[in-house]
Amino acid sequence: MTSNIIKANIMVALMYPASFYTSSLSSILWIGLSxxxxxxxxYQSPELGGWNKHQLFAVQGVYSIILGTMYFMFGENFKKLIRLINKGDLDLLLTKPVDSQFLVSVGENKIHQLSRVLGGIILLTYALSALHVNVGIRDIIQFLFFMLLSCIIIYSIWFLLVTLTIWLTNLFNIDELFTHLTGLSRYxxxxxxxxxxxxxxxxxxxxIITSVPTQIILKKPDLWLMIAxxxxxxxxxxxxRxxxxxxxxxxxxxxS
Amino acid sequence: MSLITSKKYLMIFKNTWDEYSAYRINFVFWRVRVVLRFLITYFLWSAIYSSQQNYFGYNRQSMLSYVLLTYLVSNFVFATRTQDIGSEINEGRLTNYLLRPINYFTGLIARDISDKFINFIFTVVEFVFLLNIFQPPIFFQTNFNIVVFSIIGFLGSIVIYFYISILLGFIGFWSAEIWGIRFIFMVLLDFFAGTLFPIDILPAIVTKILLFTPFPYMFYFPIKIYLGRLSLNEIILGFGVLCTWIFLLKSLVMIVWNKGLRIYSAEGR
Structure with a gap:
């Protein structure tokens, strides 16, 4: 089933190549300009809040990986959910014997968002090599665990906002507000x-979405922030939920 | 413009206002987004000036004034309905305007004035609120001539963005993929128009090249005039480039509009 979903999403991406190219170009531009x-x-002040240039690159890399992953996983599904609520068609999903929150959150993926994830990985790798950080398996596992927590935080905030459309059916710019809210995580x-x-x-x-995983991969973890x-x-x-x-x-x- | 003609455009102005009243939560979310954007830049610069007194020739007061003015100017420059043009073409809704006895572009201007008016009201309220909370150091320009020049530059920035945004919307005549190109433009605008930082902190050669593009005239140029950091020669040269871009963009808009209408098929109607 999963492979069928992936195949279908790849076919959709290939049907709209212009969207794929513009999205890839904007990801490259965004990372370059960041x-x-x-x-x-x-340039004149070597540190920003105690973070040097390459450490800030790492923050941008982590931000790009997390946001790219979230848009890849949920971007289309949340748009679809808003449309279903607007048209009153949500009951088609609610009647199925599967957890409704899970069902409305998965299904379609934005393949071209993976260019953003890839760009983030390249930026993070460059930052780590410039900082001469030796990353071990344990660091990677810890990093991935806190990346997962960051994804859960973002998913929950996004889902809370999208759920509002059940009352506010005229709401159509949730996506833009969400993008700007997450802009706080860029620094x-x-x-x-x-x-x-x-x-x-x-x-x-x-x-903390970006700060905690970045601190871990840079080997300067803050226990209180990890608990937070x-x-x-x-x-x-x-x-x-x-x-x-x-x-x-x-x-x-x-x-009905 | 006759009385009957002005009444038609007044109705468009009123309709746009009514649309905002119908979708007020969307508008509130849009304002939250704008304020958030300002706050991120403001705190970024506050953090930089916590360890620096002077940054590329800007002291804390002039840089935070620059950031605050960028927020004010962006409220008017970005307050436009021209971003709807692409979807109006793709969904065939452009026909609604073509069938009416109105000039499409004057209608767009009426919609934009309404949009800017409602944004102006919210900006004033937000501005007072932000001033009270953060009490940022603000630079007040006392030279009347400079204030007049900066207002003219500010009006020019609105016109330039208006035409560029129309051109981006007209891509809809040829493609349904408008969002991606608009997004790329916004990424470039963020950097080259001076919304994050004044472009003169970039290497001199980069600044010189950028000053011949339309980007700095949307934010950087009017704000720099207001801050009194441009000489009379630089202001005159800037206005020359600004007028040239307005003329070029207006001509391009008319060419693209005429070509686009020839292939417009009201698809989706």
């Missing part, structure tokens, strides 16, 4: 230390 921006920003936590305490805690879940990442991922995922089932009580179908 590197130039960081080089400019750290390390220390950049936001000038925020007042309440605002800082508000942006914390978004900022585990807690935030657990709490947000739980909230996303509870909110989804609560919202379904208010869903009104158009067909």
């Amino acid at each position: 590197m130039i921006s960081i080089t400019v920003l750290t 390390p936590l220390e950049v936001f230390r000038y925020l007042n305490r309440y605002l800082f805690y508000l942006v914390l879940p978004l900022v 990442a585990v807690l935030v991922a657990g709490i947000l995922f739980f909230c996303s 509870m909110f989804w089932f609560f919202a379904l009580k208010f869903y009104t179908s158009a067909s």
Whole structure:
């Protein structure tokens, strides 16, 4: 079944080659210009919130891998979910004997987002080699575990936002808001230390998405932030499930 | 413009306003997005100036003023409905405008003025709110002539973005893949228009080349005039390049529009 889904998604990507090329080009451009921006920003001040140029490259690489993966996995499915809710066609999925949150979250993949993931991996590898960081198997396992937690955090925030469309059926720019929310993760936590305490805690879940995995791969982990990442991922995922089932009580179908 | 003609465009203005009232949550989300974008840049620069007093000739006050002004200018430059053109062509909705006794481009201007007006109201409220919370150091220009020049430059930036955005929308005549190209343009705009940092902190040769492209005239140029960091010669030269781009882009828009209409098939209607 999985291989059929993958085949179908590859065929869709091949049907629209222009989309594939523009997406790949924008990923390359985005990564290139991010590197130039960081080089400019750290030109006279070698550190930004205690992070040097190559460490900031690593943050951008991690950001690109996580966001690319999330858009690859869920981008199309959440768009489809909004359309289903808008047209009142969601009940076709709700009647199936499978967990509804799982069913609305998977199925279609945006293959061309993988160019963003690949770009992120190249940027991260370059940063690690420039910093002369020796990465062992244990570091990679720890890194992947916290990347998974970051994905859970992003998934939960995104799903919470998309669930709002059950009440706000006219909402069609959730995607853009989500992209800008995750923009907070492009820079390390220390950049936001000038925020007042309440605002800082508000942006914390978004900022730890990239900060924690990057700290781990750079071998400067912060135990408190690691604990925070585990807690935030657990709490947000739980909230996303509870909110989804609560919202379904208010869903009104158009067909039945 | 006769009274009847102006009433038609006034109706378009009102309709756009009403659309925003109908989709107000979308608009609120759009404003959240704009403020977020500003805050990220603002905190990035605040972090840089925590260890530096002077950065490429900009002190903290002038750089944070630059960032704040970029936010203000972007609220007007980006407040446009021209980004809908591509989907209107692809879905055949362009026909709705072609069948009406209105000039398509004047209609676009009426829609844009409405969009900018509603964004202006929100910008004022947000601006007061942000000033109270963060109390950023702001540079006030007291030279009347410079203020007038910067306002003219600011109006020019709106016109340049208006034409470029129309051109990007007109790709819809030939392709359904508009989003990707618009995204690439936005990535380039972020960097070359000076929204993240003033482009004169780049190597001199890069800045010189960029000043002959339309990008800096959308943000960098009017803000630099306001901050009083351009000489009279630089301002005159800048206005020369700005006017040339407006003329070129307007001509290009008309050429592409006429060619596009010939192949427009109202697909999707």
